[in-house]
Amino acid sequence: MVLLLVYSLTDIKGRDMSVYQMLMEDTLRLAHVLGAEYAEMRLEPESVSESVAVEDERPVQVTSASESSMGILVYKNGGVGFWGTSRLDKKNAEVMVRRAVESAEANSRFGSVCPVLPDTRLMGNFVYVTPMAKNPFTVPVEEKIQLLVRAEAAMKEEAGSKAFYRSGAMTCEKTQKLFLNSFGLFTDQTFVMSGAQIGVNVRKSEGDDIQGRTFPDGHGYMAQAGYEFIEERDFIAGARQITNEALELCFAPVVSAGTRHAIIMPGEFNLHGGHETIHGFEGDRCCGTEWTLAGGSFFMRILPQIGSFRFGSEHVNIVADSSIARGVGTYLFDDEGSPSKHYHLVKDGIWVGLLTSRESVSMLNQHIGREYFKQSGASMRAERASSIPLSRMTNILIEPGHLGFEEMKDMAPEGTIMFGSNKSWTIDDYRRHFQFGVEIAWEKVHGSWELRKNALYYGDNLKFWRNCLGFADEKSWVLYGLPNCGKGDPIQSMKTGHGTSPAYFKDVSIGIAGA
Structure with a gap:
C-alpha cells in the first residue's frame, strides 16, 4: 500500500x-x-x-x-x-x-x-x-x-x-x-x-x-x-x-394521428435518444441489479449478442464521453477513481458498449460468456461523498451526420412532422416501448412548415432506431445539461449531459396528447 x-x-x-x-x-x-x-x-x-x-x-x-x-x-x-x-x-x-x-x-x-x-x-x-x-x-x-x-x-x-x-x-x-x-x-x-x-x-x-x-x-x-x-x-x-x-x-390545428416521417429536434431528442433510452445502457440495469425509476433494460436478455446486435440503422452512432468541454458529465476521474473515457455505445447502428464500472465489468462478462469488457467505462458517480457511487450516464453524444438542417427539411416528404421541445414522457420497465409529447410541432404542408399542437409520438425503441434516416450536421448539433436525473434507492440525483443534432426518421407513429 x-x-x-x-x-x-x-x-x-x-x-x-x-x-x-x-x-x-x-x-x-x-x-x-x-x-x-x-x-x-x-x-x-x-x-x-x-x-x-x-x-x-x-x-x-x-x-x-x-x-x-x-x-x-x-x-x-x-x-x-x-x-x-x-x-x-x-x-x-x-x-x-x-x-x-x-x-x-x-x-x-x-x-x-x-x-x-x-x-x-x-x-x-x-x-x-x-x-x-x-x-x-x-x-x-x-x-x-x-x-x-x-x-x-x-x-x-x-x-x-x-x-x-x-x-x-x-x-x-x-x-x-x-x-x-x-x-x-x-x-x-x-x-x-x-x-x-x-x-x-x-x-x-x-x-x-x-x-x-x-x-x-x-x-x-x-x-x-x-x-x-x-x-x-x-x-x-x-x-x-x-x-x-x-x-x-x-x-393552431391539433396534429393528425398516423404513421409519418418525423424530424425530431434536439430539445426533444436529447431526452428520448440521449437520456431515457440510454438508461437501458447502464451496466447494473443490464445485470438485473438495478430497477429503480423505470426498471431494467431490454439488453438483459440479449447480452451475449453485444458487438453484433443491430440496434439502429447505419446512421446511428452514440458515444459516452466524460471529457467534452462544458458537459455536466465531464470529469477527470469518476467516483471510484477510473480516468474519464470516450467510447461508443452504438457504432454504425451496432450495439457495442455499455456504461460500466469496475464491478459491473466482471458481472457483465459472466453474462456475456466471454471477456468482452476489459476495463471500467468510468461511469461511477455519486450525488455526494456520503452516497455510494452508481453506474450513471456521463455525457451521451449522438454523433452528427452530413445533412444540412435545411437540406433535411427540404428532402422530407409532405406530411412530415417536426417535433420541438419535450414536455411529457413515459417508457416501460425495459426501456423499450415509449411515448413522448412535445410543446410544439410543425407539419410540412405544400412545402411549408405549419404549426401543430398537442403532438406526441410513440413506438418500440428497437424498431424506431432502425428507421433512422440520418442526422443533421454539426452546425445544428446542441449539447444540453440535464440537472436532475434520478436513480437508486435511496434516490440520488445526478447531472447528465446530452448532445444531438436534429434526427430524421421514417414510419413514426404520431398521436394526439389528451385524445
Whole structure:
C-alpha cells in the first residue's frame, strides 16, 4: 500500500486543505489496520449552490445552501462495505471506517466476491478545475433576478393578460471532490455548474386551451461553465419568441394521428435518444441489479449478442464521453477513481458498449460468456461523498451526420412532422416501448412548415432506431445539461449531459396528447 504524504491544495473558499488530506490518509490507514485489503475514500469539503426563481416578475425564491460529506468503500474477506457521513472530523471518520469494515465482514458471509481493483499503475496527484470566464458566485443576486424579471416582462409585452403564468429560474453550483485510494491515487476536482430557464403559459381566454413554451429547453439548461454560459443566451429575445409561439399554438390545428416521417429536434431528442433510452445502457440495469425509476433494460436478455446486435440503422452512432468541454458529465476521474473515457455505445447502428464500472465489468462478462469488457467505462458517480457511487450516464453524444438542417427539411416528404421541445414522457420497465409529447410541432404542408399542437409520438425503441434516416450536421448539433436525473434507492440525483443534432426518421407513429 502506498499513501500520499505530501500534497498542497486549497478548497473552494481558499482554506488550507492539509487537515482534510491528513484525515483521508489516517482513515485509509485505519481501514487497513482493521483488515481491509483495499479502501477508497471520497471527501467533499463543501458543496455550495445558489438558486433564484421568479414568477410573474416577482421573486419567489432566493436560496443558498452548502453541505459537506465523506464516505469510504472497503474490501475485506471477499465482502464489500460502504459507509458515509456529513461530519468531517476524526471521530466520525473512525466510526465511518469501522462500520464500513463491519459491513464488508457481514456481506462476506453471504458469499465471497472477487474484488475488482483499480489499475495499480495509476498513482499520483491529479487536479481538475472547471474552465470558466466568469464566476457565477460573484454575480449579485439582484442581477440574476433582474434578468429573469426582464424576460418575464417581455412575455407580458407580447401577450398581455393572455400570458397568465410566467416563470424563470437560475441555479449555480460549485463542488470540490477529493479522492484517495490504497494505491496512492489522489484526485482533487472542482466543478462549477450554471444554468437558467424561462417559461410561459398562454391561453386565449379563461377556460380555453392552455399552451406552454420554455426557453432554452423544457428540462433546465445547464453546463459545466461559469456565468458566461447564461450571458451567451439572449433570454429577452427568447422570451418574446416562445410567447409568440405559445400564442400561435392556441390557434393552431391539433396534429393528425398516423404513421409519418418525423424530424425530431434536439430539445426533444436529447431526452428520448440521449437520456431515457440510454438508461437501458447502464451496466447494473443490464445485470438485473438495478430497477429503480423505470426498471431494467431490454439488453438483459440479449447480452451475449453485444458487438453484433443491430440496434439502429447505419446512421446511428452514440458515444459516452466524460471529457467534452462544458458537459455536466465531464470529469477527470469518476467516483471510484477510473480516468474519464470516450467510447461508443452504438457504432454504425451496432450495439457495442455499455456504461460500466469496475464491478459491473466482471458481472457483465459472466453474462456475456466471454471477456468482452476489459476495463471500467468510468461511469461511477455519486450525488455526494456520503452516497455510494452508481453506474450513471456521463455525457451521451449522438454523433452528427452530413445533412444540412435545411437540406433535411427540404428532402422530407409532405406530411412530415417536426417535433420541438419535450414536455411529457413515459417508457416501460425495459426501456423499450415509449411515448413522448412535445410543446410544439410543425407539419410540412405544400412545402411549408405549419404549426401543430398537442403532438406526441410513440413506438418500440428497437424498431424506431432502425428507421433512422440520418442526422443533421454539426452546425445544428446542441449539447444540453440535464440537472436532475434520478436513480437508486435511496434516490440520488445526478447531472447528465446530452448532445444531438436534429434526427430524421421514417414510419413514426404520431398521436394526439389528451385524445
